[in-house]
Amino acid sequence: MASPHHSSPPRPIAWHVTRWRDDPFSRGSWSVLRPGGTAAHRLTLGNPIDGRVILAGEAVDRDQATMVHGAHSSGLAAARWAIDSGARSVIVVGAGMAGLAAARHLSDEGRDVVVLEARERLGGRTHSVDLGGVIVDAGAAWVQQFPRNPLGRLAESLGLHLVPTHFDRALAAAADGPVGPATAVRAAFAALAAAIDRDGPPLGDQVRRHLDGLAPEERRLAQFAIEGELLLESGSRLEDVSPHMLDEDGAAPGDPWLPGGYRQLVDHLAAGLDVRRNTVVRRIEWDLDGVSVDWLAADRCICTVPIGALDAITFSPGLPAGHREALSHLGMAAFEKAVLQFDERWWPVSPSGYLRWYDSPPSWTEWLDLTDVVGTPTIAGLVAADAVAEHHDGRSDEDIALAATAALATWAAAVEADPALSR
Numbered sequence: 001m002a003s004p005h006h007s008s009p010p011r012p013i014a015w016h017v018t019r020w021r022d023d024p025f026s027r028g029s030w031s032v033l034r035p036g037g038t039a040a041h042r043l044t045l046g047n048p049i050d051g052r053v054i055l056a057g058e059a060v061d062r063d064q065a066t067m068v069h070g071a072h073s074s075g076l077a078a079a080r081w082a083i084d085s086g087a088r089s090v091i092v093v094g095a096g097m098a099g100l101a102a103a104r105h106l107s108d109e110g111r112d113v114v115v116l117e118a119r120e121r122l123g124g125r126t127h128s129v130d131l132g133g134v135i136v137d138a139g140a141a142w143v144q145q146f147p148r149n150p151l152g153r154l155a156e157s158l159g160l161h162l163v164p165t166h167f168d169r170a171l172a173a174a175a176d177g178p179v180g181p182a183t184a185v186r187a188a189f190a191a192l193a194a195a196i197d198r199d200g201p202p203l204g205d206q207v208r209r210h211l212d213g214l215a216p217e218e219r220r221l222a223q224f225a226i227e228g229e230l231l232l233e234s235g236s237r238l239e240d241v242s243p244h245m246l247d248e249d250g251a252a253p254g255d256p257w258l259p260g261g262y263r264q265l266v267d268h269l270a271a272g273l274d275v276r277r278n279t280v281v282r283r284i285e286w287d288l289d290g291v292s293v294d295w296l297a298a299d300r301c302i303c304t305v306p307i308g309a310l311d312a313i314t315f316s317p318g319l320p321a322g323h324r325e326a327l328s329h330l331g332m333a334a335f336e337k338a339v340l341q342f343d344e345r346w347w348p349v350s351p352s353g354y355l356r357w358y359d360s361p362p363s364w365t366e367w368l369d370l371t372d373v374v375g376t377p378t379i380a381g382l383v384a385a386d387a388v389a390e391h392h393d394g395r396s397d398e399d400i401a402l403a404a405t406a407a408l409a410t411w412a413a414a415v416e417a418d419p420a421l422s423r
Protein backbone atom coordinates (compact mmCIF):
# COMPACT_ATOMS: atom_id res chain seq x y z
CA MET A 1 0.00 0.00 0.00
CA ALA A 2 1.28 3.47 -0.81
CA SER A 3 1.53 6.14 1.86
CA PRO A 4 -1.75 7.86 2.72
CA HIS A 5 -2.58 11.21 1.14
CA HIS A 6 -4.16 13.07 4.01
CA SER A 7 -4.05 16.59 2.65
CA SER A 8 -4.98 16.09 -0.98
CA PRO A 9 -6.05 12.71 -2.31
CA PRO A 10 -4.76 11.58 -5.71
CA ARG A 11 -6.86 12.51 -8.69
CA PRO A 12 -8.64 9.60 -10.38
CA ILE A 13 -7.43 8.92 -13.93
CA ALA A 14 -10.88 7.74 -15.03
CA TRP A 15 -14.36 7.57 -13.53
CA HIS A 16 -17.94 6.57 -14.23
CA VAL A 17 -20.70 8.34 -12.29
CA THR A 18 -24.28 7.04 -12.46
CA ARG A 19 -27.48 9.10 -12.60
CA TRP A 20 -30.22 6.50 -12.36
CA ARG A 21 -32.45 8.94 -10.50
CA ASP A 22 -32.46 11.42 -13.40
CA ASP A 23 -32.62 8.79 -16.14
CA PRO A 24 -36.04 9.05 -17.88
CA PHE A 25 -36.07 5.27 -18.45
CA SER A 26 -35.62 4.31 -14.80
CA ARG A 27 -36.19 7.38 -12.53
CA GLY A 28 -34.42 5.62 -9.70
CA SER A 29 -32.60 2.42 -8.90
CA TRP A 30 -35.19 -0.11 -7.71
CA SER A 31 -38.70 -0.21 -6.30
CA VAL A 32 -39.38 0.50 -2.64
CA LEU A 33 -42.49 -0.14 -0.55
CA ARG A 34 -43.71 3.29 0.54
CA PRO A 35 -45.73 3.75 3.77
CA GLY A 36 -48.77 1.48 3.67
CA GLY A 37 -47.10 -0.73 1.06
CA THR A 38 -46.97 -4.51 1.42
CA ALA A 39 -45.90 -7.48 -0.68
CA ALA A 40 -49.58 -7.78 -1.68
CA HIS A 41 -49.25 -4.54 -3.66
CA ARG A 42 -46.43 -6.07 -5.67
CA LEU A 43 -48.60 -9.10 -6.42
CA THR A 44 -51.55 -6.95 -7.47
CA LEU A 45 -49.35 -4.95 -9.83
CA GLY A 46 -48.44 -8.17 -11.60
CA ASN A 47 -52.06 -9.23 -12.21
CA PRO A 48 -52.97 -9.51 -15.91
CA ILE A 49 -55.07 -6.62 -17.22
CA ASP A 50 -58.18 -7.60 -19.21
CA GLY A 51 -56.37 -10.73 -20.38
CA ARG A 52 -54.24 -8.62 -22.74
CA VAL A 53 -51.50 -6.77 -20.89
CA ILE A 54 -49.29 -7.62 -17.94
CA LEU A 55 -46.74 -5.55 -16.03
CA ALA A 56 -43.49 -7.34 -15.18
CA GLY A 57 -40.10 -6.42 -13.71
CA GLU A 58 -38.40 -6.36 -10.33
CA ALA A 59 -41.22 -4.36 -8.74
CA VAL A 60 -43.84 -7.06 -9.21
CA ASP A 61 -41.88 -10.03 -7.94
CA ARG A 62 -43.04 -10.97 -4.48
CA ASP A 63 -40.09 -12.97 -3.15
CA GLN A 64 -37.13 -11.42 -4.93
CA ALA A 65 -38.36 -7.87 -5.47
CA THR A 66 -35.82 -5.14 -6.21
CA MET A 67 -33.21 -7.61 -7.53
CA VAL A 68 -32.11 -8.78 -10.97
CA HIS A 69 -33.25 -12.34 -10.43
CA GLY A 70 -36.65 -11.03 -9.30
CA ALA A 71 -36.90 -9.20 -12.63
CA HIS A 72 -35.90 -12.40 -14.43
CA SER A 73 -38.43 -14.49 -12.53
CA SER A 74 -41.26 -12.01 -13.14
CA GLY A 75 -40.42 -11.91 -16.87
CA LEU A 76 -40.62 -15.70 -17.02
CA ALA A 77 -43.92 -15.72 -15.14
CA ALA A 78 -45.36 -13.13 -17.56
CA ALA A 79 -44.22 -15.18 -20.56
CA ARG A 80 -45.90 -18.29 -19.11
CA TRP A 81 -49.10 -16.31 -18.59
CA ALA A 82 -49.01 -15.16 -22.24
CA ILE A 83 -48.50 -18.72 -23.48
CA ASP A 84 -51.12 -20.22 -21.17
CA SER A 85 -53.64 -17.62 -22.31
CA GLY A 86 -53.14 -18.65 -25.94
CA ALA A 87 -50.95 -15.84 -27.29
CA ARG A 88 -49.22 -16.42 -30.62
CA SER A 89 -47.66 -12.96 -30.82
CA VAL A 90 -46.33 -10.84 -27.95
CA ILE A 91 -44.80 -7.37 -27.71
CA VAL A 92 -42.36 -6.98 -24.84
CA VAL A 93 -41.64 -3.43 -23.73
CA GLY A 94 -38.14 -3.04 -22.27
CA ALA A 95 -34.97 -5.08 -22.78
CA GLY A 96 -33.82 -5.27 -19.17
CA MET A 97 -33.62 -8.61 -17.39
CA ALA A 98 -37.42 -9.03 -17.12
CA GLY A 99 -38.04 -8.24 -20.78
CA LEU A 100 -35.22 -10.43 -22.01
CA ALA A 101 -36.24 -13.37 -19.79
CA ALA A 102 -39.81 -13.07 -21.10
CA ALA A 103 -38.78 -12.73 -24.75
CA ARG A 104 -36.27 -15.59 -24.50
CA HIS A 105 -38.89 -17.95 -23.11
CA LEU A 106 -41.55 -16.89 -25.64
CA SER A 107 -39.14 -17.25 -28.52
CA ASP A 108 -37.94 -20.66 -27.29
CA GLU A 109 -41.60 -21.72 -27.14
CA GLY A 110 -42.14 -20.69 -30.76
CA ARG A 111 -44.10 -17.48 -30.21
CA ASP A 112 -43.63 -14.34 -32.33
CA VAL A 113 -42.00 -11.82 -30.06
CA VAL A 114 -40.70 -8.31 -30.61
CA VAL A 115 -38.90 -6.35 -27.88
CA LEU A 116 -39.16 -2.54 -27.95
CA GLU A 117 -36.35 -0.84 -26.04
CA ALA A 118 -36.08 2.91 -25.46
CA ARG A 119 -32.33 3.07 -25.03
CA GLU A 120 -29.69 2.30 -27.61
CA ARG A 121 -28.37 -0.49 -25.37
CA LEU A 122 -29.80 -3.61 -23.73
CA GLY A 123 -29.77 -4.53 -20.06
CA GLY A 124 -31.71 -1.68 -18.43
CA ARG A 125 -30.59 -1.32 -14.83
CA THR A 126 -27.78 -3.77 -15.46
CA HIS A 127 -25.17 -1.78 -17.36
CA SER A 128 -21.60 -2.94 -17.74
CA VAL A 129 -19.26 -0.14 -18.81
CA ASP A 130 -15.65 -0.18 -19.94
CA LEU A 131 -13.43 1.97 -17.76
CA GLY A 132 -9.87 2.01 -19.08
CA GLY A 133 -10.21 -1.60 -20.26
CA VAL A 134 -11.85 -2.75 -17.01
CA ILE A 135 -15.48 -3.88 -17.19
CA VAL A 136 -17.48 -2.46 -14.28
CA ASP A 137 -21.17 -2.69 -13.50
CA ALA A 138 -22.77 0.73 -13.16
CA GLY A 139 -26.11 -0.84 -12.28
CA ALA A 140 -26.58 -4.17 -10.54
CA ALA A 141 -23.29 -5.84 -9.61
CA TRP A 142 -24.03 -8.65 -7.18
CA VAL A 143 -25.74 -11.93 -8.05
CA GLN A 144 -27.77 -11.77 -4.86
CA GLN A 145 -29.18 -14.65 -2.83
CA PHE A 146 -26.71 -16.69 -4.84
CA PRO A 147 -27.48 -20.21 -3.60
CA ARG A 148 -31.08 -19.92 -4.80
CA ASN A 149 -30.59 -17.53 -7.72
CA PRO A 150 -31.28 -19.06 -11.18
CA LEU A 151 -29.03 -16.43 -12.77
CA GLY A 152 -26.24 -17.75 -10.54
CA ARG A 153 -26.86 -21.20 -12.02
CA LEU A 154 -26.86 -19.68 -15.52
CA ALA A 155 -23.57 -17.86 -14.82
CA GLU A 156 -22.04 -21.09 -13.54
CA SER A 157 -23.23 -23.07 -16.53
CA LEU A 158 -21.69 -20.45 -18.85
CA GLY A 159 -18.42 -20.72 -16.92
CA LEU A 160 -18.45 -17.02 -15.97
CA HIS A 161 -15.94 -15.70 -13.45
CA LEU A 162 -17.74 -15.07 -10.12
CA VAL A 163 -16.04 -13.40 -7.16
CA PRO A 164 -17.69 -13.78 -3.72
CA THR A 165 -18.03 -10.75 -1.45
CA HIS A 166 -17.82 -11.50 2.25
CA PHE A 167 -19.87 -8.52 3.41
CA ASP A 168 -19.45 -9.51 7.04
CA ARG A 169 -15.68 -9.26 6.67
CA ALA A 170 -15.71 -5.63 5.60
CA LEU A 171 -12.93 -3.26 6.50
CA ALA A 172 -15.25 -0.95 8.41
CA ALA A 173 -14.53 2.40 9.98
CA ALA A 174 -16.65 5.02 11.67
CA ALA A 175 -16.03 8.72 12.01
CA ASP A 176 -16.44 8.55 15.79
CA GLY A 177 -14.40 5.45 16.73
CA PRO A 178 -14.21 1.68 16.18
CA VAL A 179 -17.31 0.15 14.63
CA GLY A 180 -17.18 -3.10 16.57
CA PRO A 181 -17.56 -6.59 15.13
CA ALA A 182 -19.89 -7.13 12.17
CA THR A 183 -21.79 -9.68 14.26
CA ALA A 184 -22.69 -6.95 16.78
CA VAL A 185 -24.04 -4.67 14.02
CA ARG A 186 -26.01 -7.59 12.59
CA ALA A 187 -27.42 -8.41 16.03
CA ALA A 188 -28.44 -4.77 16.46
CA PHE A 189 -30.29 -4.94 13.15
CA ALA A 190 -32.01 -8.19 14.09
CA ALA A 191 -33.17 -6.62 17.37
CA LEU A 192 -34.46 -3.57 15.53
CA ALA A 193 -36.28 -5.67 12.92
CA ALA A 194 -37.89 -7.75 15.69
CA ALA A 195 -39.06 -4.61 17.49
CA ILE A 196 -40.81 -3.07 14.49
CA ASP A 197 -44.54 -3.69 14.14
CA ARG A 198 -45.00 -4.19 10.41
CA ASP A 199 -48.52 -2.78 10.48
CA GLY A 200 -47.84 -0.23 13.18
CA PRO A 201 -46.92 3.48 13.14
CA PRO A 202 -44.59 4.96 10.48
CA LEU A 203 -41.18 3.29 10.32
CA GLY A 204 -39.30 6.48 11.23
CA ASP A 205 -41.33 6.87 14.46
CA GLN A 206 -40.88 3.23 15.42
CA VAL A 207 -37.13 3.36 14.78
CA ARG A 208 -36.77 6.52 16.88
CA ARG A 209 -38.70 4.92 19.73
CA HIS A 210 -36.50 1.82 19.53
CA LEU A 211 -33.32 3.95 19.58
CA ASP A 212 -34.55 5.97 22.56
CA GLY A 213 -34.86 2.77 24.59
CA LEU A 214 -31.23 1.71 24.01
CA ALA A 215 -28.05 2.35 25.98
CA PRO A 216 -25.60 4.68 24.15
CA GLU A 217 -23.32 1.92 22.80
CA GLU A 218 -26.29 -0.19 21.66
CA ARG A 219 -27.82 2.87 20.05
CA ARG A 220 -24.65 3.56 18.12
CA LEU A 221 -24.59 -0.01 16.76
CA ALA A 222 -28.26 0.22 15.87
CA GLN A 223 -27.57 3.45 14.00
CA PHE A 224 -24.85 1.71 11.99
CA ALA A 225 -27.33 -1.08 11.25
CA ILE A 226 -29.99 1.39 10.12
CA GLU A 227 -27.49 3.12 7.87
CA GLY A 228 -26.12 -0.14 6.52
CA GLU A 229 -29.32 -2.08 6.07
CA LEU A 230 -32.25 0.30 5.87
CA LEU A 231 -30.93 3.41 4.15
CA LEU A 232 -28.81 1.52 1.63
CA GLU A 233 -31.46 -1.10 0.90
CA SER A 234 -34.30 1.39 0.54
CA GLY A 235 -32.40 4.35 -0.91
CA SER A 236 -34.98 6.43 0.94
CA ARG A 237 -35.59 8.32 4.17
CA LEU A 238 -37.12 6.13 6.85
CA GLU A 239 -40.24 8.35 6.73
CA ASP A 240 -40.80 7.20 3.14
CA VAL A 241 -40.48 3.45 3.70
CA SER A 242 -43.02 0.82 4.73
CA PRO A 243 -42.05 -1.36 7.73
CA HIS A 244 -42.78 -4.33 5.42
CA MET A 245 -39.57 -3.53 3.59
CA LEU A 246 -37.77 -5.16 6.51
CA ASP A 247 -39.03 -8.50 5.18
CA GLU A 248 -37.59 -8.04 1.69
CA ASP A 249 -34.27 -9.75 0.95
CA GLY A 250 -31.11 -8.04 -0.23
CA ALA A 251 -27.48 -9.05 -0.61
CA ALA A 252 -26.28 -11.93 1.59
CA PRO A 253 -22.74 -12.71 2.82
CA GLY A 254 -20.77 -14.42 0.06
CA ASP A 255 -22.94 -13.22 -2.84
CA PRO A 256 -20.65 -12.84 -5.85
CA TRP A 257 -20.11 -10.16 -8.48
CA LEU A 258 -19.13 -10.70 -12.09
CA PRO A 259 -15.75 -9.25 -13.16
CA GLY A 260 -16.87 -9.64 -16.80
CA GLY A 261 -20.07 -7.74 -15.99
CA TYR A 262 -23.76 -8.54 -15.97
CA ARG A 263 -23.74 -7.87 -19.72
CA GLN A 264 -22.50 -11.43 -20.23
CA LEU A 265 -25.87 -12.71 -18.96
CA VAL A 266 -27.76 -10.03 -20.87
CA ASP A 267 -26.01 -10.88 -24.15
CA HIS A 268 -26.63 -14.57 -23.61
CA LEU A 269 -30.37 -14.07 -23.07
CA ALA A 270 -30.70 -11.57 -25.94
CA ALA A 271 -28.94 -13.69 -28.57
CA GLY A 272 -31.12 -14.02 -31.67
CA LEU A 273 -34.07 -11.99 -30.30
CA ASP A 274 -35.77 -9.29 -32.36
CA VAL A 275 -34.98 -6.23 -30.23
CA ARG A 276 -35.78 -2.77 -31.66
CA ARG A 277 -33.53 -0.28 -29.89
CA ASN A 278 -34.04 3.49 -29.62
CA THR A 279 -37.78 2.83 -29.58
CA VAL A 280 -39.56 4.75 -26.82
CA VAL A 281 -43.04 3.34 -26.23
CA ARG A 282 -45.64 6.02 -25.47
CA ARG A 283 -49.00 4.25 -25.71
CA ILE A 284 -50.31 0.77 -24.90
CA GLU A 285 -53.89 0.21 -26.01
CA TRP A 286 -56.02 -2.91 -25.91
CA ASP A 287 -59.49 -4.31 -26.64
CA LEU A 288 -61.07 -7.72 -27.15
CA ASP A 289 -59.15 -8.24 -30.40
CA GLY A 290 -55.62 -7.61 -29.18
CA VAL A 291 -53.04 -5.02 -28.16
CA SER A 292 -51.46 -2.08 -29.98
CA VAL A 293 -48.19 -0.69 -28.75
CA ASP A 294 -47.78 2.57 -30.62
CA TRP A 295 -47.79 1.35 -34.24
CA LEU A 296 -47.32 -2.38 -33.57
CA ALA A 297 -50.09 -4.97 -32.93
CA ALA A 298 -50.00 -8.35 -31.16
CA ASP A 299 -52.10 -10.73 -29.05
CA ARG A 300 -50.49 -9.70 -25.73
CA CYS A 301 -48.14 -7.10 -24.29
CA ILE A 302 -45.65 -7.61 -21.46
CA CYS A 303 -44.59 -4.20 -20.14
CA THR A 304 -41.38 -4.26 -18.06
CA VAL A 305 -40.86 -0.50 -17.79
CA PRO A 306 -39.63 0.45 -14.27
CA ILE A 307 -42.45 1.81 -12.12
CA GLY A 308 -40.66 5.16 -11.93
CA ALA A 309 -40.93 5.54 -15.72
CA LEU A 310 -44.47 4.18 -16.20
CA ASP A 311 -46.02 7.65 -16.08
CA ALA A 312 -44.59 8.40 -19.52
CA ILE A 313 -46.82 5.71 -21.06
CA THR A 314 -50.52 6.16 -21.74
CA PHE A 315 -52.48 3.00 -20.98
CA SER A 316 -55.83 2.85 -22.72
CA PRO A 317 -58.50 2.10 -21.50
CA GLY A 318 -56.40 2.65 -18.36
CA LEU A 319 -54.74 0.75 -15.54
CA PRO A 320 -57.30 -0.87 -13.22
CA ALA A 321 -57.94 0.72 -9.82
CA GLY A 322 -56.05 -2.08 -8.03
CA HIS A 323 -52.94 -1.41 -10.10
CA ARG A 324 -53.15 2.32 -9.48
CA GLU A 325 -53.61 1.75 -5.77
CA ALA A 326 -50.58 -0.59 -5.76
CA LEU A 327 -48.47 2.00 -7.60
CA SER A 328 -49.38 4.63 -5.02
CA HIS A 329 -47.63 2.45 -2.40
CA LEU A 330 -44.45 2.00 -4.39
CA GLY A 331 -41.63 4.41 -5.17
CA MET A 332 -38.07 4.32 -6.44
CA ALA A 333 -34.87 4.13 -4.41
CA ALA A 334 -32.16 6.77 -4.77
CA PHE A 335 -28.87 4.89 -5.02
CA GLU A 336 -25.90 5.84 -7.17
CA LYS A 337 -22.36 4.73 -7.85
CA ALA A 338 -19.06 6.38 -8.65
CA VAL A 339 -16.46 4.03 -10.05
CA LEU A 340 -12.98 5.50 -9.71
CA GLN A 341 -9.71 4.43 -11.28
CA PHE A 342 -6.24 5.51 -10.15
CA ASP A 343 -2.60 4.99 -11.12
CA GLU A 344 -1.98 3.20 -7.84
CA ARG A 345 -4.00 1.86 -4.91
CA TRP A 346 -3.59 4.35 -2.07
CA TRP A 347 -6.44 3.24 0.23
CA PRO A 348 -6.23 0.43 2.82
CA VAL A 349 -6.80 -3.08 1.52
CA SER A 350 -9.86 -4.94 2.76
CA PRO A 351 -9.41 -8.73 2.86
CA SER A 352 -12.92 -9.13 1.44
CA GLY A 353 -12.62 -6.26 -1.04
CA TYR A 354 -15.55 -4.65 0.78
CA LEU A 355 -15.22 -1.40 2.74
CA ARG A 356 -17.69 0.39 4.99
CA TRP A 357 -17.63 4.00 6.17
CA TYR A 358 -20.04 5.16 8.84
CA ASP A 359 -20.29 8.92 9.15
CA SER A 360 -23.10 11.24 10.04
CA PRO A 361 -24.98 12.16 7.95
CA PRO A 362 -24.10 9.13 5.78
CA SER A 363 -22.34 9.87 2.50
CA TRP A 364 -20.25 7.39 0.45
CA THR A 365 -21.16 4.52 2.73
CA GLU A 366 -20.07 1.39 0.96
CA TRP A 367 -17.15 0.59 -1.35
CA LEU A 368 -16.12 -2.41 -3.44
CA ASP A 369 -12.42 -2.56 -4.25
CA LEU A 370 -12.03 -4.36 -7.57
CA THR A 371 -8.25 -3.89 -7.79
CA ASP A 372 -7.07 -7.39 -6.85
CA VAL A 373 -9.48 -8.99 -9.30
CA VAL A 374 -9.19 -6.66 -12.31
CA GLY A 375 -5.50 -5.80 -11.92
CA THR A 376 -6.00 -2.01 -12.22
CA PRO A 377 -6.59 0.20 -9.14
CA THR A 378 -10.37 0.53 -9.37
CA ILE A 379 -12.92 1.08 -6.63
CA ALA A 380 -16.69 1.64 -6.68
CA GLY A 381 -18.36 3.88 -4.09
CA LEU A 382 -22.07 3.80 -3.33
CA VAL A 383 -24.28 6.58 -2.04
CA ALA A 384 -27.97 6.33 -1.08
CA ALA A 385 -31.10 8.17 0.02
CA ASP A 386 -30.76 11.89 0.89
CA ALA A 387 -27.02 11.77 0.22
CA VAL A 388 -27.76 11.27 -3.49
CA ALA A 389 -29.39 14.68 -3.87
CA GLU A 390 -26.70 16.24 -1.71
CA HIS A 391 -23.82 14.77 -3.73
CA HIS A 392 -25.30 14.81 -7.23
CA ASP A 393 -27.62 17.77 -7.70
CA GLY A 394 -26.04 20.52 -9.76
CA ARG A 395 -22.68 18.78 -9.91
CA SER A 396 -20.72 17.56 -12.90
CA ASP A 397 -19.53 13.93 -13.07
CA GLU A 398 -16.02 15.16 -12.42
CA ASP A 399 -17.09 17.06 -9.28
CA ILE A 400 -18.90 13.96 -8.02
CA ALA A 401 -15.89 11.73 -8.74
CA LEU A 402 -13.63 14.15 -6.85
CA ALA A 403 -16.06 14.36 -3.91
CA ALA A 404 -16.20 10.56 -3.75
CA THR A 405 -12.40 10.46 -3.83
CA ALA A 406 -12.27 12.95 -0.95
CA ALA A 407 -14.68 10.79 1.09
CA LEU A 408 -12.53 7.73 0.42
CA ALA A 409 -9.45 9.67 1.51
CA THR A 410 -11.14 10.67 4.77
CA TRP A 411 -12.00 7.03 5.41
CA ALA A 412 -8.45 5.91 4.50
CA ALA A 413 -6.91 8.52 6.80
CA ALA A 414 -9.16 7.44 9.67
CA VAL A 415 -8.23 3.78 9.25
CA GLU A 416 -4.52 4.50 8.94
CA ALA A 417 -4.43 6.88 11.89
CA ASP A 418 -6.06 4.32 14.16
CA PRO A 419 -5.94 0.75 12.84
CA ALA A 420 -8.23 -0.27 15.69
CA LEU A 421 -10.97 1.58 13.83
CA SER A 422 -11.07 -1.07 11.18
CA ARG A 423 -11.69 -4.10 13.36
Ligand SMILES: Cc1cc2nc3c(=O)[nH]c(=O)nc-3n(C[C@H](O)[C@H](O)[C@H](O)COP(=O)(O)OP(=O)(O)OC[C@H]3O[C@@H](n4cnc5c(N)ncnc54)[C@H](O)[C@@H]3O)c2cc1C
Binding pocket: 018, 020, 024, 025, 026, 028, 029, 030, 056, 057, 058, 059, 066, 067, 068, 069, 071, 093, 094, 095, 096, 097, 098, 099, 116, 117, 118, 119, 122, 123, 124, 125, 126, 138, 139, 140, 141, 142, 143, 144, 279, 280, 281, 282, 304, 305, 306, 309, 312, 313, 335, 336, 337
Ligand atom coordinates in the same frame (compact mmCIF):
# COMPACT_ATOMS: atom_id res chain seq x y z
C1 LIG B 1 -26.96 1.24 -9.04
C2 LIG B 1 -27.78 -0.03 -8.92
C3 LIG B 1 -27.27 -1.11 -8.22
C4 LIG B 1 -28.00 -2.29 -8.13
N1 LIG B 1 -27.44 -3.36 -7.50
C5 LIG B 1 -28.05 -4.56 -7.61
C6 LIG B 1 -27.32 -5.74 -7.26
O1 LIG B 1 -26.13 -5.68 -6.89
N2 LIG B 1 -27.97 -6.94 -7.38
C7 LIG B 1 -29.27 -7.03 -7.82
O2 LIG B 1 -29.80 -8.15 -7.90
N3 LIG B 1 -29.97 -5.91 -8.19
C8 LIG B 1 -29.36 -4.70 -8.12
N4 LIG B 1 -30.00 -3.58 -8.60
C9 LIG B 1 -31.40 -3.69 -9.07
C10 LIG B 1 -31.47 -4.34 -10.47
O3 LIG B 1 -30.60 -3.66 -11.33
C11 LIG B 1 -32.89 -4.27 -10.99
O4 LIG B 1 -33.77 -4.89 -10.05
C12 LIG B 1 -33.09 -5.02 -12.32
O5 LIG B 1 -32.02 -4.85 -13.19
C13 LIG B 1 -34.40 -4.56 -12.94
O6 LIG B 1 -34.67 -5.24 -14.14
P1 LIG B 1 -36.03 -4.93 -14.92
O7 LIG B 1 -36.01 -5.74 -16.15
O8 LIG B 1 -37.17 -5.06 -13.99
O9 LIG B 1 -35.96 -3.38 -15.28
P2 LIG B 1 -34.92 -2.60 -16.19
O10 LIG B 1 -33.60 -3.28 -16.16
O11 LIG B 1 -34.96 -1.18 -15.78
O12 LIG B 1 -35.51 -2.80 -17.66
C14 LIG B 1 -36.57 -2.01 -18.13
C15 LIG B 1 -36.25 -1.60 -19.55
O13 LIG B 1 -37.34 -0.79 -20.04
C16 LIG B 1 -36.81 0.23 -20.84
N5 LIG B 1 -37.79 1.31 -20.96
C17 LIG B 1 -38.14 2.23 -20.02
N6 LIG B 1 -39.11 3.05 -20.51
C18 LIG B 1 -39.37 2.61 -21.76
C19 LIG B 1 -40.27 3.03 -22.77
N7 LIG B 1 -41.12 4.05 -22.59
N8 LIG B 1 -40.27 2.37 -23.96
C20 LIG B 1 -39.43 1.32 -24.19
N9 LIG B 1 -38.57 0.88 -23.25
C21 LIG B 1 -38.55 1.51 -22.05
C22 LIG B 1 -35.54 0.63 -20.11
O14 LIG B 1 -34.65 1.33 -20.96
C23 LIG B 1 -35.00 -0.72 -19.65
O15 LIG B 1 -34.11 -1.28 -20.59
C24 LIG B 1 -29.30 -2.40 -8.73
C25 LIG B 1 -29.81 -1.31 -9.43
C26 LIG B 1 -29.05 -0.14 -9.54
C27 LIG B 1 -29.59 0.99 -10.38
